[in-house]
Amino acid sequence: MNKRADQRLLDAARSGNATEVAAALDAGARVEARDSELRTPLLLAAVGDHVAAARVLVAAGADVNAQDHRADSPWLVTGVTGSVAMLHVLLPAGPDLKLRNRFGGICVIPASERGHVAYVREVLRVTDIDVDHVNDLGWTALLEAVILGDGGRAHRDIVELLLAAGATADLPDGDGVTPLAHAERRGFTEIADLLRGVS
Structure with missing residues (x-):
């Protein structure tokens, strides 16, 4: 060596x-x-x-x-x-694509949380990554985009991309709270409207 x-x-x-x-x-x-x-x-x-x-x-x-x-x-x-x-x-x-990070998540989850629109779009386009993967916190990429996002354009775009890729709009967190309920609580009107559109 x-x-x-x-x-x-x-x-x-x-x-x-x-x-x-x-x-x-x-x-x-x-x-x-x-x-x-x-x-x-x-x-x-x-x-x-x-x-x-x-x-x-x-x-x-x-x-x-x-x-x-x-x-x-x-x-x-x-x-x-x-x-x-x-x-x-x-x-x-x-x-x-199933390898988990220390939070039990896969790559699309932190990308969704951080507002990396181009990355989320591309990883959904070129792989068959599981858009409904649930991490150790009980959160999907969709939930992280709502709960940890700022409700701005990037996170709205990511919610739209995830939904278009087949993410389950009403899959709740570990406490039974849906993405729509989180969006309404946080006052994210446009994201809530997106979620209602497919519920």
Whole structure:
């Protein structure tokens, strides 16, 4: 095991230096090397949205599903960053669409919460991800868009996208409260109207 080469690869991936990533691999670094938090080079590249570096790592056979000590994986992180470009780099590597993060969620849930419209649109278009997946909090992507969203245009668009993709409009949270009830409580009139339209 070449620890120096491994560290060189981890540092290059973290900084997004694709040329250095390739050089470190050529020098004997392991594509699945781990840092002190069990993050792989590909996860570091994904966190930083370093697309070129990620492309080199995927070509070298990096595991898109490798999870760190917080259960983050390169694929899951794209839902947090909202990077459509990274989504497309990682997709050919065979992401596990059912892999769960530390909250029991899949990538479309944090993306919906954070208002990443372009990402949600694309992940719904190019995968068969489960739009009704329920995380450990008892929330779906639709519920997170309403409960943790701000009711603005981005979250309205995401609610519309999820509904168009077949999300169950009246699937309640763990307390039995529906997305519509949450939207009404929060005064999100336009989102409530969207939800009523398919209820």
